[in-house]
Amino acid sequence: MKILLLGKNGQVGWELQRSLATMGELVALGSDSPGPLSADFTKPESLAATVRAVAPDIIVNSAAHTAVDKAESEVELARSINATAPGVLAREAAARGAWLMHYSTDYVFDGSGTAPWSEDSPTGPLSVYGRTKLEGEALIRRSGCRHLIFRTSWVYAARGGNFAKTMLRLAKERDKLTVIDDQFGAPTGADLLADLTAHALRTALQRPDVTGTYHAVAAGVTSWHGYARHVIELARAAGQPIKVSADAIEPVPTSAFPTPARRPTNSRMNTDKLRNTFGVTLPGWQVGVERMLAEVLG
Numbered sequence: 001m002k003i004l005l006l007g008k009n010g011q012v013g014w015e016l017q018r019s020l021a022t023m024g025e026l027v028a029l030g031s032d033s034p035g036p037l038s039a040d041f042t043k044p045e046s047l048a049a050t051v052r053a054v055a056p057d058i059i060v061n062s063a064a065h066t067a068v069d070k071a072e073s074e075v076e077l078a079r080s081i082n083a084t085a086p087g088v089l090a091r092e093a094a095a096r097g098a099w100l101m102h103y104s105t106d107y108v109f110d111g112s113g114t115a116p117w118s119e120d121s122p123t124g125p126l127s128v129y130g131r132t133k134l135e136g137e138a139l140i141r142r143s144g145c146r147h148l149i150f151r152t153s154w155v156y157a158a159r160g161g162n163f164a165k166t167m168l169r170l171a172k173e174r175d176k177l178t179v180i181d182d183q184f185g186a187p188t189g190a191d192l193l194a195d196l197t198a199h200a201l202r203t204a205l206q207r208p209d210v211t212g213t214y215h216a217v218a219a220g221v222t223s224w225h226g227y228a229r230h231v232i233e234l235a236r237a238a239g240q241p242i243k244v245s246a247d248a249i250e251p252v253p254t255s256a257f258p259t260p261a262r263r264p265t266n267s268r269m270n271t272d273k274l275r276n277t278f279g280v281t282l283p284g285w286q287v288g289v290e291r292m293l294a295e296v297l298g
Contacts (some may be wrong), residue, residue: 011157048066101148146211178252188290196274
Protein backbone atom coordinates (compact mmCIF):
# COMPACT_ATOMS: atom_id res chain seq x y z
CA MET A 1 0.00 0.00 0.00
CA LYS A 2 1.43 3.36 -1.03
CA ILE A 3 -0.06 6.68 0.09
CA LEU A 4 0.75 10.10 -1.38
CA LEU A 5 0.06 12.93 1.06
CA LEU A 6 0.04 16.48 -0.28
CA GLY A 7 0.05 19.53 1.98
CA LYS A 8 2.04 17.84 4.74
CA ASN A 9 2.97 21.11 6.51
CA GLY A 10 -0.56 22.34 7.17
CA GLN A 11 -2.46 21.71 10.39
CA VAL A 12 -4.31 18.70 9.02
CA GLY A 13 -1.35 17.52 6.94
CA TRP A 14 0.90 17.44 9.99
CA GLU A 15 -1.54 15.19 11.86
CA LEU A 16 -2.11 13.03 8.78
CA GLN A 17 1.57 12.10 8.74
CA ARG A 18 0.93 10.42 12.08
CA SER A 19 -2.43 8.78 11.33
CA LEU A 20 -1.52 7.46 7.86
CA ALA A 21 1.90 6.08 8.80
CA THR A 22 0.47 2.74 9.95
CA MET A 23 -1.43 2.15 6.72
CA GLY A 24 1.48 1.67 4.37
CA GLU A 25 4.39 3.43 2.69
CA LEU A 26 3.77 7.17 3.07
CA VAL A 27 5.19 9.73 0.65
CA ALA A 28 4.49 13.12 2.26
CA LEU A 29 5.11 16.31 0.30
CA GLY A 30 4.73 20.02 0.96
CA SER A 31 5.00 22.96 -1.40
CA ASP A 32 8.61 23.42 -0.30
CA SER A 33 9.65 19.76 -0.53
CA PRO A 34 13.04 19.37 -2.24
CA GLY A 35 13.73 16.92 -5.01
CA PRO A 36 12.06 16.02 -8.29
CA LEU A 37 8.53 15.47 -6.96
CA SER A 38 6.40 18.61 -7.24
CA ALA A 39 3.69 19.50 -4.75
CA ASP A 40 3.22 23.00 -6.13
CA PHE A 41 -0.52 23.63 -6.37
CA THR A 42 0.09 26.84 -8.30
CA LYS A 43 1.26 24.57 -11.13
CA PRO A 44 -1.50 21.93 -11.14
CA GLU A 45 -0.26 19.94 -14.12
CA SER A 46 3.06 19.31 -12.36
CA LEU A 47 1.07 17.32 -9.80
CA ALA A 48 0.11 14.84 -12.50
CA ALA A 49 3.76 13.92 -13.01
CA THR A 50 4.17 13.47 -9.25
CA VAL A 51 1.21 11.09 -9.05
CA ARG A 52 2.56 9.07 -11.97
CA ALA A 53 6.03 8.89 -10.44
CA VAL A 54 4.80 7.82 -6.99
CA ALA A 55 2.06 5.52 -8.33
CA PRO A 56 0.03 5.63 -5.10
CA ASP A 57 -2.97 3.53 -4.11
CA ILE A 58 -4.32 6.48 -2.13
CA ILE A 59 -3.89 10.24 -2.69
CA VAL A 60 -4.64 12.44 0.32
CA ASN A 61 -4.91 16.14 -0.46
CA SER A 62 -4.76 18.40 2.58
CA ALA A 63 -3.44 21.43 0.67
CA ALA A 64 -5.71 24.46 0.23
CA HIS A 65 -5.78 28.23 -0.13
CA THR A 66 -7.40 28.97 3.25
CA ALA A 67 -6.67 32.71 3.55
CA VAL A 68 -10.35 33.55 3.16
CA ASP A 69 -10.01 37.33 2.91
CA LYS A 70 -6.93 37.27 0.67
CA ALA A 71 -8.76 34.95 -1.71
CA GLU A 72 -11.12 37.81 -2.57
CA SER A 73 -8.23 39.55 -4.34
CA GLU A 74 -6.38 36.36 -5.39
CA VAL A 75 -9.16 34.69 -7.33
CA GLU A 76 -7.04 32.82 -9.85
CA LEU A 77 -4.56 31.66 -7.23
CA ALA A 78 -7.39 30.40 -5.02
CA ARG A 79 -8.97 28.63 -8.02
CA SER A 80 -5.67 27.00 -8.98
CA ILE A 81 -5.08 25.61 -5.47
CA ASN A 82 -8.66 24.85 -4.42
CA ALA A 83 -10.19 23.72 -7.71
CA THR A 84 -7.89 23.13 -10.67
CA ALA A 85 -5.24 21.18 -8.75
CA PRO A 86 -7.71 18.85 -6.99
CA GLY A 87 -9.29 18.27 -10.40
CA VAL A 88 -5.92 17.17 -11.77
CA LEU A 89 -5.39 14.85 -8.80
CA ALA A 90 -8.84 13.37 -9.35
CA ARG A 91 -8.13 12.79 -13.04
CA GLU A 92 -4.91 10.97 -12.19
CA ALA A 93 -6.61 8.97 -9.43
CA ALA A 94 -9.27 7.85 -11.87
CA ALA A 95 -6.65 6.86 -14.45
CA ARG A 96 -4.87 4.53 -12.05
CA GLY A 97 -7.82 3.37 -9.92
CA ALA A 98 -6.54 5.11 -6.79
CA TRP A 99 -8.62 6.60 -4.00
CA LEU A 100 -8.60 10.37 -3.51
CA MET A 101 -9.15 11.86 -0.05
CA HIS A 102 -9.97 15.59 -0.13
CA TYR A 103 -11.12 18.21 2.39
CA SER A 104 -13.76 20.84 1.80
CA THR A 105 -15.58 23.36 3.96
CA ASP A 106 -18.79 24.71 5.46
CA TYR A 107 -18.15 27.80 3.30
CA VAL A 108 -19.80 26.01 0.36
CA PHE A 109 -23.13 26.93 2.05
CA ASP A 110 -24.69 30.37 2.43
CA GLY A 111 -24.89 30.14 6.22
CA SER A 112 -28.61 30.87 6.41
CA GLY A 113 -31.01 29.51 9.01
CA THR A 114 -30.17 27.44 12.07
CA ALA A 115 -30.59 23.85 10.85
CA PRO A 116 -27.44 21.74 10.41
CA TRP A 117 -26.38 21.36 6.79
CA SER A 118 -26.54 17.87 5.32
CA GLU A 119 -24.47 16.61 2.42
CA ASP A 120 -27.32 17.17 -0.04
CA SER A 121 -28.32 20.63 1.23
CA PRO A 122 -28.34 23.32 -1.49
CA THR A 123 -24.98 25.06 -1.73
CA GLY A 124 -24.54 28.81 -2.06
CA PRO A 125 -21.04 30.06 -1.20
CA LEU A 126 -20.65 33.69 -0.17
CA SER A 127 -16.95 34.10 -0.95
CA VAL A 128 -14.22 33.27 -3.46
CA TYR A 129 -12.87 30.73 -1.01
CA GLY A 130 -16.24 28.98 -0.78
CA ARG A 131 -16.82 29.10 -4.53
CA THR A 132 -13.41 27.67 -5.39
CA LYS A 133 -13.74 24.89 -2.80
CA LEU A 134 -17.15 24.00 -4.24
CA GLU A 135 -15.65 24.00 -7.74
CA GLY A 136 -12.95 21.61 -6.53
CA GLU A 137 -15.61 19.25 -5.19
CA ALA A 138 -17.42 19.29 -8.53
CA LEU A 139 -14.26 18.50 -10.49
CA ILE A 140 -13.50 15.54 -8.24
CA ARG A 141 -16.98 14.09 -8.66
CA ARG A 142 -16.92 14.70 -12.41
CA SER A 143 -13.65 12.75 -12.77
CA GLY A 144 -15.33 9.50 -11.77
CA CYS A 145 -12.52 8.62 -9.36
CA ARG A 146 -13.16 6.79 -6.12
CA HIS A 147 -13.11 9.54 -3.54
CA LEU A 148 -13.92 10.71 -0.06
CA ILE A 149 -14.63 14.41 0.45
CA PHE A 150 -14.79 15.57 4.07
CA ARG A 151 -16.46 18.94 4.58
CA THR A 152 -15.33 20.39 7.88
CA SER A 153 -15.27 23.68 9.80
CA TRP A 154 -13.44 25.78 12.38
CA VAL A 155 -10.28 23.64 12.19
CA TYR A 156 -7.56 24.10 14.80
CA ALA A 157 -4.40 22.34 15.97
CA ALA A 158 -1.85 22.70 18.74
CA ARG A 159 0.74 23.34 16.04
CA GLY A 160 0.60 26.71 14.30
CA GLY A 161 -1.69 29.64 14.91
CA ASN A 162 -5.37 29.31 15.78
CA PHE A 163 -8.29 31.21 17.29
CA ALA A 164 -7.80 29.76 20.77
CA LYS A 165 -4.15 30.83 20.92
CA THR A 166 -5.08 34.31 19.75
CA MET A 167 -7.75 34.60 22.45
CA LEU A 168 -5.29 33.44 25.12
CA ARG A 169 -2.72 36.00 24.06
CA LEU A 170 -5.24 38.82 24.04
CA ALA A 171 -6.75 37.73 27.37
CA LYS A 172 -3.32 38.14 28.96
CA GLU A 173 -2.85 41.61 27.46
CA ARG A 174 -6.25 43.29 27.66
CA ASP A 175 -8.91 44.18 30.23
CA LYS A 176 -11.72 43.71 27.72
CA LEU A 177 -12.36 41.57 24.63
CA THR A 178 -15.07 41.71 21.97
CA VAL A 179 -15.88 38.43 20.21
CA ILE A 180 -18.45 37.58 17.53
CA ASP A 181 -21.49 35.77 18.89
CA ASP A 182 -23.73 35.34 15.81
CA GLN A 183 -21.66 32.75 13.92
CA PHE A 184 -22.22 29.15 15.00
CA GLY A 185 -20.23 25.98 14.38
CA ALA A 186 -18.15 23.26 15.96
CA PRO A 187 -14.40 23.75 16.56
CA THR A 188 -12.82 20.65 15.03
CA GLY A 189 -9.32 19.39 15.77
CA ALA A 190 -6.90 18.51 12.99
CA ASP A 191 -6.05 15.39 15.00
CA LEU A 192 -9.70 14.27 14.92
CA LEU A 193 -9.87 14.82 11.16
CA ALA A 194 -6.66 12.83 10.68
CA ASP A 195 -7.94 9.91 12.73
CA LEU A 196 -11.30 9.95 10.92
CA THR A 197 -9.44 9.98 7.61
CA ALA A 198 -7.38 6.89 8.39
CA HIS A 199 -10.45 5.03 9.66
CA ALA A 200 -12.56 5.98 6.64
CA LEU A 201 -9.83 5.03 4.18
CA ARG A 202 -9.44 1.60 5.77
CA THR A 203 -13.17 1.10 5.32
CA ALA A 204 -13.10 2.43 1.76
CA LEU A 205 -10.43 -0.07 0.72
CA GLN A 206 -12.82 -2.86 1.70
CA ARG A 207 -16.06 -1.16 0.63
CA PRO A 208 -15.77 0.92 -2.55
CA ASP A 209 -19.46 1.83 -2.23
CA VAL A 210 -18.66 4.38 0.51
CA THR A 211 -17.29 6.80 -2.09
CA GLY A 212 -18.82 10.25 -1.69
CA THR A 213 -19.09 13.41 0.42
CA TYR A 214 -19.32 13.50 4.21
CA HIS A 215 -19.59 16.15 6.90
CA ALA A 216 -16.82 15.69 9.46
CA VAL A 217 -16.89 17.97 12.49
CA ALA A 218 -16.82 17.54 16.25
CA ALA A 219 -20.14 17.15 18.06
CA GLY A 220 -22.04 20.07 19.54
CA VAL A 221 -22.21 23.73 18.60
CA THR A 222 -20.96 27.05 19.93
CA SER A 223 -20.31 30.61 18.82
CA TRP A 224 -16.91 32.23 18.55
CA HIS A 225 -17.83 34.04 21.77
CA GLY A 226 -18.68 30.76 23.52
CA TYR A 227 -15.48 29.23 22.20
CA ALA A 228 -13.40 32.15 23.50
CA ARG A 229 -15.02 32.07 26.94
CA HIS A 230 -14.40 28.34 27.24
CA VAL A 231 -10.75 28.67 26.30
CA ILE A 232 -10.10 31.64 28.58
CA GLU A 233 -11.79 30.08 31.60
CA LEU A 234 -9.85 26.85 31.12
CA ALA A 235 -6.63 28.82 31.02
CA ARG A 236 -7.64 30.81 34.10
CA ALA A 237 -8.38 27.58 35.98
CA ALA A 238 -4.98 26.24 34.90
CA GLY A 239 -3.26 29.18 36.61
CA GLN A 240 -2.46 31.22 33.50
CA PRO A 241 -2.07 35.00 34.06
CA ILE A 242 -5.39 35.98 32.51
CA LYS A 243 -6.03 39.73 32.68
CA VAL A 244 -9.54 39.96 31.25
CA SER A 245 -12.39 39.16 33.65
CA ALA A 246 -15.13 36.69 32.73
CA ASP A 247 -17.73 39.46 32.40
CA ALA A 248 -15.46 41.59 30.19
CA ILE A 249 -15.65 39.25 27.18
CA GLU A 250 -18.28 41.16 25.22
CA PRO A 251 -20.45 39.46 22.56
CA VAL A 252 -20.78 41.43 19.33
CA PRO A 253 -22.36 40.81 15.90
CA THR A 254 -20.39 39.95 12.77
CA SER A 255 -20.97 43.49 11.53
CA ALA A 256 -18.63 44.77 14.26
CA PHE A 257 -15.68 43.27 12.35
CA PRO A 258 -16.08 44.00 8.61
CA THR A 259 -14.00 41.71 6.39
CA PRO A 260 -13.44 41.45 2.61
CA ALA A 261 -15.06 37.97 2.55
CA ARG A 262 -18.49 37.24 4.00
CA ARG A 263 -18.59 34.48 6.61
CA PRO A 264 -21.48 32.04 6.94
CA THR A 265 -23.35 32.61 10.22
CA ASN A 266 -24.64 29.05 10.36
CA SER A 267 -21.85 26.47 10.05
CA ARG A 268 -23.72 23.69 11.84
CA MET A 269 -23.08 20.38 10.06
CA ASN A 270 -25.17 17.21 10.16
CA THR A 271 -22.78 14.26 10.64
CA ASP A 272 -25.32 11.40 10.53
CA LYS A 273 -23.96 10.06 7.23
CA LEU A 274 -20.36 9.94 8.48
CA ARG A 275 -21.28 8.33 11.79
CA ASN A 276 -23.60 5.74 10.29
CA THR A 277 -21.38 4.81 7.34
CA PHE A 278 -18.13 4.44 9.26
CA GLY A 279 -19.45 3.53 12.71
CA VAL A 280 -17.75 6.38 14.54
CA THR A 281 -18.65 8.42 17.60
CA LEU A 282 -17.72 12.07 17.39
CA PRO A 283 -16.54 13.72 20.63
CA GLY A 284 -17.94 17.03 21.78
CA TRP A 285 -15.98 20.02 20.54
CA GLN A 286 -14.92 20.83 24.10
CA VAL A 287 -12.99 17.54 24.39
CA GLY A 288 -10.58 18.33 21.57
CA VAL A 289 -10.18 21.97 22.57
CA GLU A 290 -9.33 21.00 26.15
CA ARG A 291 -6.79 18.45 24.92
CA MET A 292 -5.20 21.00 22.59
CA LEU A 293 -4.99 23.56 25.40
CA ALA A 294 -3.37 21.06 27.72
CA GLU A 295 -0.65 20.61 25.11
CA VAL A 296 -0.30 24.34 24.40
CA LEU A 297 -0.20 25.34 28.08
CA GLY A 298 2.23 22.57 28.95
